[in-house]
Amino acid sequence: MSSAAPSSTPLPVRTPGARSRGRHRRPELPQLPVDAPALLLAVPGEASAAAQQTADELVSLIRAEQPGIDVHAAYLASATGPVDAGSAGTDTVEAEAADNEAVAGDATGGAVADGTALDGTAFDGTALDGDVLGSDVLGGAALLGGAVDGGVDGVAVGTVAEELPVFGFFGESVPREPATLAGLLGEAHAAGRPAPIVVPLVPGTDAVLERVLEDISATLGEIRVTEPLGPHPLLAEALHVRLSEAGLARADRARLFAVNTAADGIVLVVTGGIDSLQRAEVTGVLLAARLAVPVVAAALDQPGSVAAAVAHLRATGCAQPALAPCLIGPEADADLLKAVAHETDCPASEVLGAYPTIARLALGHYLGALGIDQDPTQT
Incomplete structure (x- = not known):
C-alpha cells in the first residue's frame, strides 16, 4: 500500500524551457560588424542585359x-568590351577606379548637386530645351546617371536623388553603369576601404575569372576570394526545382523529394573544366538521392562531352534522359x-x-569568410 506524500513536500514546478525554433521559424540573422567589407558577386563574362538581370535579382535577394549588407555585382568586362584576362593590370585597375571616383564626386562636368546653375540653368525646375530639370527625364535621358544635351554624363542630383530609392556603390546614392x-x-583599394570579399557566381571553377583575379592581385595585392558555390545540397535543391x-520531375511540397520523375536519367551540364566536373559529380550524387535516377556530369565547353553522357545513359537503359544545366547563366x-x-x-x-x-x-560564403557562425539549416 502506497503512502501519500507529506503535505509539506512541495509539488514539482514546471520550468518552461527556451522556445525551440520550429522548421518553419525564420532563424535569427547574424550581425555584421560595423566595418564589414563589401560583398562583390563576381559575374563571369560581360555585363550583358541577361547577366545584369540575374545579378541584380541576386543582389536584391541577398539584401533581403x-x-x-554592402553587396554589388562585379563583371569581368563592360558590355562594350571583350573579356580579356590580361587587361586587368595596373592601367585598367587605376583607370576604372579613377572613373568610378569621378562619377561619385559632388559634380561632374560643372553640374552642381545643390541646385546651382549649369551653363546658367538651375536644377530647381527651370526649363532646359523645353524639358523640366526637376522631372525624372531630361532630354530623353534619366537624370540619375543620364546626360544633359549629350555633354554631361553621370550628373549629380540634389533633391531628385533624395526622392528616388537607389543603390550606388560602397554606400553612395548615385547609381552608375555596371562596374567591373x-x-x-581598385576603387576600394584607392579609397582605403576594407578589401571586399569576392564570391564567384559560379557553381564550379571559371578559368577566365581566375586569371582576372590573379592579374588584379598582382597589382593590388592579396584579394579575399571565396570558393565557388558548389558542390552543395542547396544546388541540388535548385536543380530539382528547375527540373x-x-x-521533368515532380516534387512534393513538403520536402522537395521526388514523387514521380518524367526523366529517367539526368545529365548535369557544367562549364569550367575538370575541377567543375568533379564538383558537379558531388552535386549529382545529391540530386540522384532526390530523384532516385542516375545522374552524370558533362562539360558544355568540351565538344562531344554531353552527347557521350547521354549515350551512356541510354546504353544503361534510360529511355528518357534530360539535361539539367548546373549553371547560374552568365558563364554559359x-x-x-x-x-x-x-x-x-x-x-x-x-x-x-x-x-x-x-x-x-x-x-553564406561571405559570412564564412568573415568568420560569422551561421545556422546549419541555412547553409
Whole structure:
C-alpha cells in the first residue's frame, strides 16, 4: 500500500524551457560588424542585359536576407568590351577606379548637386530645351546617371536623388553603369576601404575569372576570394526545382523529394573544366538521392562531352534522359546549350539563374569568410 506524500513536500514546478525554433521559424540573422567589407558577386563574362538581370535579382535577394549588407555585382568586362584576362593590370585597375571616383564626386562636368546653375540653368525646375530639370527625364535621358544635351554624363542630383530609392556603390546614392571587378576592387583599394570579399557566381571553377583575379592581385595585392558555390545540397535543391518546373520531375511540397520523375536519367551540364566536373559529380550524387535516377556530369565547353553522357545513359537503359544545366547563366552560352539539347534530342531545364538558394549560398560564403557562425539549416 502506497503512502501519500507529506503535505509539506512541495509539488514539482514546471520550468518552461527556451522556445525551440520550429522548421518553419525564420532563424535569427547574424550581425555584421560595423566595418564589414563589401560583398562583390563576381559575374563571369560581360555585363550583358541577361547577366545584369540575374545579378541584380541576386543582389536584391541577398539584401533581403541580410539587411544592411554592402553587396554589388562585379563583371569581368563592360558590355562594350571583350573579356580579356590580361587587361586587368595596373592601367585598367587605376583607370576604372579613377572613373568610378569621378562619377561619385559632388559634380561632374560643372553640374552642381545643390541646385546651382549649369551653363546658367538651375536644377530647381527651370526649363532646359523645353524639358523640366526637376522631372525624372531630361532630354530623353534619366537624370540619375543620364546626360544633359549629350555633354554631361553621370550628373549629380540634389533633391531628385533624395526622392528616388537607389543603390550606388560602397554606400553612395548615385547609381552608375555596371562596374567591373577590376574597377570596384581598385576603387576600394584607392579609397582605403576594407578589401571586399569576392564570391564567384559560379557553381564550379571559371578559368577566365581566375586569371582576372590573379592579374588584379598582382597589382593590388592579396584579394579575399571565396570558393565557388558548389558542390552543395542547396544546388541540388535548385536543380530539382528547375527540373520540376520543366515537367521533368515532380516534387512534393513538403520536402522537395521526388514523387514521380518524367526523366529517367539526368545529365548535369557544367562549364569550367575538370575541377567543375568533379564538383558537379558531388552535386549529382545529391540530386540522384532526390530523384532516385542516375545522374552524370558533362562539360558544355568540351565538344562531344554531353552527347557521350547521354549515350551512356541510354546504353544503361534510360529511355528518357534530360539535361539539367548546373549553371547560374552568365558563364554559359545560351545558344550552345540549346544546340546541344537539340543535338542529343533531350529536353532541358532552365539554368539556375536567380533562384533564392543561390543568393543564400553566396551570402553564406561571405559570412564564412568573415568568420560569422551561421545556422546549419541555412547553409
